[in-house]
Amino acid sequence: MDNDQSLRKHLLELLDGGHGHATFDQVIKDFPAKFRGEIPNGLPHSAWMLLEHIRIAQWDILDFSRNPKYKELKWPADYWPKNPAPANAVEWEKSVVAVHEDLKGMKDLVSNPKTDLFAKIPWGEGQTVLREAMLVADHSAHHLGQIIDVRRLLGIWNQ
Numbered sequence: 001m002d003n004d005q006s007l008r009k010h011l012l013e014l015l016d017g018g019h020g021h022a023t024f025d026q027v028i029k030d031f032p033a034k035f036r037g038e039i040p041n042g043l044p045h046s047a048w049m050l051l052e053h054i055r056i057a058q059w060d061i062l063d064f065s066r067n068p069k070y071k072e073l074k075w076p077a078d079y080w081p082k083n084p085a086p087a088n089a090v091e092w093e094k095s096v097v098a099v100h101e102d103l104k105g106m107k108d109l110v111s112n113p114k115t116d117l118f119a120k121i122p123w124g125e126g127q128t129v130l131r132e133a134m135l136v137a138d139h140s141a142h143h144l145g146q147i148i149d150v151r152r153l154l155g156i157w158n159q
C-alpha cells in the first residue's frame with residue numbers, strides 16, 4: 001500500500017469513528033424519544049440540537065468540498081435548529097439518515113483516487129479535501145461527546 005492509499009484508509013477510519021471515540025451509531029442508538037429535546041441543567045443544548053448541528057455542519061462541509069457553487073451559511077443561525085426538540089420521531093430519523101448519507105458522501109470523496117487530497121479547493125481560501133475530511137471527523141467527535149454528556153446527565157447512557 002502506498003502513502004496515498006494509506007492516508008485515505010486512515011481518513012476513512014477516522015470518519016467512521018471508533019478507535020478511542022464512540023461512533024455515531026453508538027451514541028444515537030436507542031435514544032429515548034421523550035429525552036431528545038431535554039436540555040440538562042448546566043448544558044446549553046439538547047441531544048436534538050446537537051444531532052441537527054452535526055448534520056447541518058457535516059452537510060455544509062461536504063457541500064463546500066465538492067460544489068463550485070457553494071453558498072456559505074450564516075454563523076451561528078444557520079447551523080443550529082430553532083427548537084430544542086424534534087417535531088416528531090420522523091424528524092429525528094430523517095436527521096440520523098442524513099448524517100449517514102452525508103458521511104458516505106465525504107467518504108466517497110476521500111476514497112476516490114481522482115480526488116487530490118492536498119489540492120486547494122478552488123472556491124475556498126486555502127482549504128483542502130484532506131482538511132475538510134479531518135474537520136468533519138473532529139467536529140462530529142466533539143459534538144458526539146456532548147451528546148454522551150447529555151445522556152449521562154439524563155441517566156440514559158449505559159456504556
